[in-house]
Amino acid sequence: MTITANWSYPTAVKFGAGRIKELADHCKAAGMKKPLLITDRGLASMPITQNALDILEAAGLGRALFAEVDPNPNDVNLEAGIKAFKDGGHDGVVAFGGGSGLDLGKCVAFMAGQTRPVWDFEDIGDWWTRASVDGIAPIVAVPTTAGTGSEVGRASVITNSASHVKKVIFHPKFLPAVTICDPELTVGMPKVITAGTGMDAFAHCLEAYSSPFYHPMSAGIALEGMRLVKEYLPRAYKDGTDIEARANMMSAAAMGAVAFQKGLGAIHSLSHPVGAIYNTHHGMTNAVVMPPVLRFNRPAIEEKIARAAAYLGIAGGFDGFYDYVLQLREELGVPDKLSALGVGTDRVGEMAEMAIADPTAGGNPVELTLDAAKKLFAECI
Numbered sequence: 001m002t003i004t005a006n007w008s009y010p011t012a013v014k015f016g017a018g019r020i021k022e023l024a025d026h027c028k029a030a031g032m033k034k035p036l037l038i039t040d041r042g043l044a045s046m047p048i049t050q051n052a053l054d055i056l057e058a059a060g061l062g063r064a065l066f067a068e069v070d071p072n073p074n075d076v077n078l079e080a081g082i083k084a085f086k087d088g089g090h091d092g093v094v095a096f097g098g099g100s101g102l103d104l105g106k107c108v109a110f111m112a113g114q115t116r117p118v119w120d121f122e123d124i125g126d127w128w129t130r131a132s133v134d135g136i137a138p139i140v141a142v143p144t145t146a147g148t149g150s151e152v153g154r155a156s157v158i159t160n161s162a163s164h165v166k167k168v169i170f171h172p173k174f175l176p177a178v179t180i181c182d183p184e185l186t187v188g189m190p191k192v193i194t195a196g197t198g199m200d201a202f203a204h205c206l207e208a209y210s211s212p213f214y215h216p217m218s219a220g221i222a223l224e225g226m227r228l229v230k231e232y233l234p235r236a237y238k239d240g241t242d243i244e245a246r247a248n249m250m251s252a253a254a255m256g257a258v259a260f261q262k263g264l265g266a267i268h269s270l271s272h273p274v275g276a277i278y279n280t281h282h283g284m285t286n287a288v289v290m291p292p293v294l295r296f297n298r299p300a301i302e303e304k305i306a307r308a309a310a311y312l313g314i315a316g317g318f319d320g321f322y323d324y325v326l327q328l329r330e331e332l333g334v335p336d337k338l339s340a341l342g343v344g345t346d347r348v349g350e351m352a353e354m355a356i357a358d359p360t361a362g363g364n365p366v367e368l369t370l371d372a373a374k375k376l377f378a379e380c381i
Contacts, residue, residue, distance in 0.1 A: 149257025
């Protein structure tokens with residue numbers, strides 16, 4: 001089945017195979033004359049990236065690339081990106097890639113017009129109102145994975161290179177003017193990245209759905225996002241050229257990011273310190289810590305998860321859902337413990353402190369205390 005659609009939720013989304021060819025038109029519509037394409041090192045030389053640059057160049061928009069982006073982007077990458085943006089006289093950003101390229105691209109577009117340090121715009125209270133809105137450059141987002149959903153988000157996760165703490169930087173203008181979701185761009189994803197990004201989308205939906213905050217629209221989106229992952233992630237993993245599966249996983253990723261306006265939880269608050277210290281893949285880390293967090297949260301979410309299981313066609317209530325998660329992880333080659341990702345026990349105390357301070361901890365259905373975080377890390381590692 002071919003899926004092609006346009007929608008505006010929460011931004012203008014151009015969805016369908018081959019729609020990368022519209023890139024230059026959307027850049028021009030957003031007011032760009034000289035965009036900077038920002039992506040990660042791994043994608044820089046890939047054919048999909050070079051093709052995107054060809055499209056921009058052919059339309060008279062130049063051919064500018066910045067790819068000094070780490071898997072967990074940090075303030076050093078950000079400074080280099082801002083310098084490249086200003087030195088090149090650019091007037092907009094094409095944020096291209098997985099979560100790292102998208103997050104850094106959005107943050108460069110935002111910070112290019114600011115005088116304050118990036119940490120002054122952390123997602124705390126109304127800190128975003130400190131920003132000078134005039135200098136924020138337009139953004140066109142092009143995801144090449146199906147995980148973070150950063151292409152429809154109002155924030156970027158940037159690691160502080162000194163403290164190794166991940167910070168969520170927020171402003172409404174982080175939301176791209178246009179997002180191009182072209183499932184053909186995800187066809188070349190290796191199996192391990194398909195699994196990790198897919199489980200990231202699932203974690204976003206699961207945690208948003210489980211969050212105790214009131215946001216029924218997000219809860220509904222999260223539920224359908226989980227269904228799409230259940231139906232299409234094994235297919236995309238098994239056959240990377242399955243365009244229908246790839247398309248539906250792109251939708252699930254965007255849905256997860258829209259849904260987590262309702263909140264995230266301990267899966268993310270445990271995963272963030274691990275990624276910041278050990279540079280593990282974020283989605284794969286989420287997948288490893290998911291079962292212990294489900295067990296920890298069970299008293300608060302058992303009934304809610306039973307309703308989700310019924311919607312997803314899983315028998316057995318909470319236990320059936322939990323067993324499904326274990327089976328899905330096994331099917332996707334997700335390791336059972338963080339030690340398989342190179343995580344040791346020597347920094348558990350430090351990571352537990354970071355976990356309870358992480359902004360996602362506040363959305364967990366059961367309070368994440370320091371003692372609980374230490375116990376969860378011990379179980380996970």
